[in-house]
Amino acid sequence: KVQIENRGGNSYEIYDMNKITESSDPIRNKEEVLILTPIARFYPQYWKNLLELDYPRNLISLGFIVPSSKDGAKVHRELRNAINAVQKGPGDKRFADVKILIQDSDLSSGQSEAERHKFSAQKERRGKLAATRNTLLLSTLKPSTSWVLWLDSDIVETPSTLIQDLAEHNEDVLVANCFQKQGDKLTPYDFNSWVDSQTAQELASHMDRDEILLEGYAELPTYRMLMAKIYEEHKDPSTIMALDGVGTTALLVKASVHRDGALFPTFPFYHLIESEGFAKMAKRLGHGVYGLPYYLVFHHNE
Amino acid sequence: KVQIENRGGNSYEIYDMNKITESSDPIRNKEEVLILTPIARFYPQYWKNLLELDYPRNLISLGFIVPSSKDGAKVHRELRNAINAVQKGPGDKRFADVKILIQDSDLSSGQSEAERHKFSAQKERRGKLAATRNTLLLSTLKPSTSWVLWLDSDIVETPSTLIQDLAEHNEDVLVANCFQKQGDKLTPYDFNSWVDSQTAQELASHMDRDEILLEGYAELPTYRMLMAKIYEEHKDPSTIMALDGVGTTALLVKASVHRDGALFPTFPFYHLIESEGFAKMAKRLGHGVYGLPYYLVFHHNE
Ligand SMILES: Nc1nc2c(ncn2[C@@H]2O[C@H](COP(=O)(O)OP(=O)(O)O)[C@@H](O)[C@H]2O)c(=O)[nH]1
Ligand SMILES: Nc1nc2c(ncn2[C@@H]2O[C@H](COP(=O)(O)OP(=O)(O)O)[C@@H](O)[C@H]2O)c(=O)[nH]1
Ligand SMILES: [Mn+2]
Ligand SMILES: [Mn+2]
Numbered sequence: 001k002v003q004i005e006n007r008g009g010n011s012y013e014i015y016d017m018n019k020i021t022e023s024s025d026p027i028r029n030k031e032e033v034l035i036l037t038p039i040a041r042f043y044p045q046y047w048k049n050l051l052e053l054d055y056p057r058n059l060i061s062l063g064f065i066v067p068s069s070k071d072g073a074k075v076h077r078e079l080r081n082a083i084n085a086v087q088k089g090p091g092d093k094r095f096a097d098v099k100i101l102i103q104d105s106d107l108s109s110g111q112s113e114a115e116r117h118k119f120s121a122q123k124e125r126r127g128k129l130a131a132t133r134n135t136l137l138l139s140t141l142k143p144s145t146s147w148v149l150w151l152d153s154d155i156v157e158t159p160s161t162l163i164q165d166l167a168e169h170n171e172d173v174l175v176a177n178c179f180q181k182q183g184d185k186l187t188p189y190d191f192n193s194w195v196d197s198q199t200a201q202e203l204a205s206h207m208d209r210d211e212i213l214l215e216g217y218a219e220l221p222t223y224r225m226l227m228a229k230i231y232e233e234h235k236d237p238s239t240i241m242a243l244d245g246v247g248t249t250a251l252l253v254k255a256s257v258h259r260d261g262a263l264f265p266t267f268p269f270y271h272l273i274e275s276e277g278f279a280k281m282a283k284r285l286g287h288g289v290y291g292l293p294y295y296l297v298f299h300h301n302e
Numbered sequence: 303k304v305q306i307e308n309r310g311g312n313s314y315e316i317y318d319m320n321k322i323t324e325s326s327d328p329i330r331n332k333e334e335v336l337i338l339t340p341i342a343r344f345y346p347q348y349w350k351n352l353l354e355l356d357y358p359r360n361l362i363s364l365g366f367i368v369p370s371s372k373d374g375a376k377v378h379r380e381l382r383n384a385i386n387a388v389q390k391g392p393g394d395k396r397f398a399d400v401k402i403l404i405q406d407s408d409l410s411s412g413q414s415e416a417e418r419h420k421f422s423a424q425k426e427r428r429g430k431l432a433a434t435r436n437t438l439l440l441s442t443l444k445p446s447t448s449w450v451l452w453l454d455s456d457i458v459e460t461p462s463t464l465i466q467d468l469a470e471h472n473e474d475v476l477v478a479n480c481f482q483k484q485g486d487k488l489t490p491y492d493f494n495s496w497v498d499s500q501t502a503q504e505l506a507s508h509m510d511r512d513e514i515l516l517e518g519y520a521e522l523p524t525y526r527m528l529m530a531k532i533y534e535e536h537k538d539p540s541t542i543m544a545l546d547g548v549g550t551t552a553l554l555v556k557a558s559v560h561r562d563g564a565l566f567p568t569f570p571f572y573h574l575i576e577s578e579g580f581a582k583m584a585k586r587l588g589h590g591v592y593g594l595p596y597y598l599v600f601h602h603n604e
Contacts, residue, residue: 012401096312099316131587256437285433
């Protein structure tokens with residue numbers, strides 16, 4: 001599907017996009033997966049879990065973006081050590097490609113106000129995070145990528161078959177259900193995966209163009225159906241539901257959805273931003289957006 | 303600014319985005335330029351003009367996307383021949399990188415209806431062209447790219463200093479004025495670069511969410527100020543004007559504008575699509591959008 005010629009450092013590549021499949025059997029079809037993680041803190045468990053993913057490493061590329069702050073420099077060091085250990089190891093254990101970006105703006109600016117203006121701080125923070133995700137995506141997506149897995153840096157436990165489990169459903173956009181674990185106790189964590197409600201649409205219809213709806217704020221109840229609240233034990237993990245908003249904790253996206261132009265809005269888009277705005281944009285482009293209410297991944301316990 | 307290690311085909315790259323400058327002196331600062339062209343027809347004069355650009359080739363990457371039709375296959379052959387002649391030639395005459403993508407959908411579908419539904423055909427056509435541009439951009443932009451030059455395949459004549467002339471203004475988004483030439487006679491060609499009008503905004507305010515405004519249709523006069531109509535001879539070519547819509551005939555964009563998430567909307571975005579929607583999105587993200595009314599580039603004469 002790809003022809004690459006390299007003449008003394010000058011490359012000339014031809015890609016037939018018709019042959020870049022995005023199928024329910026990604027391993028058999030040798031589909032390339034790009035795992036993207038904006039990372040403000042390095043959790044060894046995140047890395048351990050990533051290394052345990054049971055998908056051919058030579059088909060996996062990794063992309064990270066770290067803040068250009070002192071904290072970011074620390075994350076960068078930790079990440080480099082972790083990556084070096086793998087990429088200097090045996091050839092068949094190496095990832096196809098690893099890119100680290102040091103971002104040119106710092107998200108944390110203005111976070112001192114977080115306590116005073118919780119809602120508005122969140123709006124600014126998620127807007128900047130959206131731009132950070134877009135920068136990461138636009139700098140790492142290759143013509144040959146079939147799938148993009150968005151995996152937040154604080155996701156410390158997933159099934160090792162995460163990629164193929166999600167891809168198997170062959171949906172354009174599919175998100176797992178993200179919980180926290182304390183011993184045996186499970187607590188819903190990610191409230192960005194939801195089904196829209198009449199109340200939320202009603203609220204949005206009276207809003208200024210620049211206002212946004214955010215989930216999980218008592219001062220603005222939306223009565224959306226949250227995927228995190230639907231989870232029950234002993235249900236079929238392959239059960240699928242249609243969603244209107246998604247989170248990025250563990251989100252699989254067909255690369256063609258991003259290539260069509262579905263990104264993370266940094267500005268209010270239908271009164272939504274970042275990953276929730278992404279779901280809206282993907283739908284606006286005619287793609288399907290789904291979630292797996294009974295398929296769990298676990299967020300670091302704060 | 304970039305650290306690349308390559309261990310037996312497995313690469314590991316670190317990019318400090320703070321060091322990727324986008325300056326008014328791009329040659330001195332060794333800034334990488336990505337020239338992007340969706341191409342449905344190969345014009346030898348386009349290629350000739352491209353080769354005459356007076357910017358260091360080792361800093362230029364080229365990206366093309368061709369339709370996956372019979373016509374596209376012909377374009378592909380012509381393009382390959384042209385590229386091979388350069389990339390097999392002397393090392394210092396080669397472009398840093400050339401990518402050709404064969405798109406997975408064909409724009410021409412539905413074009414048989416063009417005569418019956420001119421306006422609506424245009425809406426579908428430009429929507430698909432937007433997705434084609436997004437695919438090209440998302441597959442070719444590198445972390446190290448400073449500037450993206452959108453150059454349509456039917457632009458057959460530009461100043462050889464096009465890149466540095468546009469970059470010199472150091473604007474986020476800057477478009478040249480596109481004309482046709484017949485002997486000495488100049489005719490305005492690209493009507494997508496404009497300043498919004500009260501009439502157009504009034505029209506838009508009464509439209510359905512899915513309707514779009516297009517420039518140059520007698521049945522829907524917008525009274526926007528068209529940059530093409532402002533041109534006069536013997537004026538200062540470095541004169542700059544603020545715009546609300548832009549065309550892509552010769553359009554220079556800071557890579558960070560795209561990285562922030564400004565793409566070509568395939569769906570009505572503030573009742574605009576494709577390059578006009580891109581201008582709106584760039585502005586929505588806080589970027590400046592400008593044009594050079596007295597700086598001409600020339601479109602093939604149909
Ligand atoms: N590069 C970068 N990543 C960030 C920044 N802030 C958060 N992140 C990452 O973005 C993802 C989501 O952020 P997080 O704080 O976990 O959000 P929450 O769990 O939804 O409250 C995680 O992977 C973070 O590590 C930042 O300033 N820069
Ligand atoms: N890949 C691809 N490019 C196309 C297609 N149709 C047009 N283009 C290119 O898109 C650009 C703009 O199209 P063009 O027909 O010149 O538009 P106009 O001059 O504004 O009417 C040109 O570079 C075309 O070669 C298509 O179906 N596929
Ligand atoms: Mn988190
Ligand atoms: Mn044209």
